[in-house]
Amino acid sequence: MTEEMETAPHVEKMPLRKGAWSSEEDQKLTDYIKRFGIWNWSQMPKPAGLARSGKSCRLRWMNYLRPDIKRGNFSNEEEETILKWHQVLGNRWSAIATKLPGRTDNEIKNYWHSRLKKRSKNNLAPATVSHTAKESDIEVNQNDLSGTDPKGSNLEQLFTDEYDLSSSSSDPAVETDRNQSTVENFGSSKTFEELQNLWEQPFSLEECFCMVETDPGFMAPTGAVWLQEQIYPPSISYDGTGNEFWDVIKVNSHV
DNA sequence: AATGGCAGCAACCGCATGACC
DNA sequence: GGGTCATGCGGTTGCTGCCAT
Numbered sequence: 001m002t003e004e005m006e007t008a009p010h011v012e013k014m015p016l017r018k019g020a021w022s023s024e025e026d027q028k029l030t031d032y033i034k035r036f037g038i039w040n041w042s043q044m045p046k047p048a049g050l051a052r053s054g055k056s057c058r059l060r061w062m063n064y065l066r067p068d069i070k071r072g073n074f075s076n077e078e079e080e081t082i083l084k085w086h087q088v089l090g091n092r093w094s095a096i097a098t099k100l101p102g103r104t105d106n107e108i109k110n111y112w113h114s115r116l117k118k119r120s121k122n123n124l125a126p127a128t129v130s131h132t133a134k135e136s137d138i139e140v141n142q143n144d145l146s147g148t149d150p151k152g153s154n155l156e157q158l159f160t161d162e163y164d165l166s167s168s169s170s171d172p173a174v175e176t177d178r179n180q181s182t183v184e185n186f187g188s189s190k191t192f193e194e195l196q197n198l199w200e201q202p203f204s205l206e207e208c209f210c211m212v213e214t215d216p217g218f219m220a221p222t223g224a225v226w227l228q229e230q231i232y233p234p235s236i237s238y239d240g241t242g243n244e245f246w247d248v249i250k251v252n253s254h255v
Numbered sequence: 256a257a258t259g260g261c262a263g264c265a266a267c268c269g270c271a272t273g274a275c276c
Numbered sequence: 277g278g279g280t281c282a283t284g285c286g287g288t289t290g291c292t293g294c295c296a297t
């Protein structure tokens with residue numbers, strides 16, 4: 001698969017920028033997603049006014065611009081969590097990232113290579129793993145995984161059991177990501193069922209079109225791909241501030 | 256002050272996977 | 277079943293800033 005494959009055929013070819021993102025580009029991407037949500041990474045850059053590949057936009061959003069990204073140094077607890085889960089999952093960074101809300105797989109991967117790798121080499125003995133959070137999880141994992149492929153069905157069962165959430169996905173990493181991020185970002189006071197109900201609540205047509213009416217610069221994505229991706233649950237603000245950003249996501253996600 | 260080495264991090268690249276036709 | 281496309285993931289690269297000399 002090549003990089004060109006990522007570009008939809010009808011998207012006009014233009015020289016794509018590479019390298020570091022400027023603050024202006026960040027703003028454009030953020031503004032666009034605020035308005036229209038995430039509908040199709042490949043086709044978003046053009047209407048967003050960005051000379052970037054969709055892949056680049058996605059990466060920038062996922063690893064840097066997302067409002068729920070936690071920045072700053074890793075805490076000791078986070079370090080321990082990474083070390084512990086790396087013993088269980090190996091280099092499955094996205095799966096490990098589900099254990100650290102607000103941290104991206106890229107960030108964890110970088111942190112591992114730059115700092116924890118050496119520490120892990122020196123401290124391979126299990127006794128060096130501190131017995132803090134989720135120690136029981138690790139024990140269960142290691143028992144279940146002994147002599148098995150970490151990507152195998154045992155792990156799937158393990159993850160399913162761990163969160164006690166019904167799932168039809170065959171990819172435990174993906175599913176735990178979806179489930180855990182949902183639960184964690186909504187807070188512990190809501191059950192998964194409640195959240196699902198919230199998610200499934202219908203929204204009025206009027207609500208859906210309010211943006212079109214109020215925004216003269218509105219440039220609607222093509223309907224066929226409008227809702228291709230729903231990364232965030234709508235209607236609830238991630239940062240708890242109730243800002244309009246997630247209200248817009250909600251509108252876009254329920255057309 | 257200059258510069259060379261190094262660490263940390265953002266971003267890119269290539270591959271895998273799943274959905275759709 | 278095979279082709280195409282979009283997305284996700286992990287490995288790698290390269291830029292930048294810091295620090296020692």
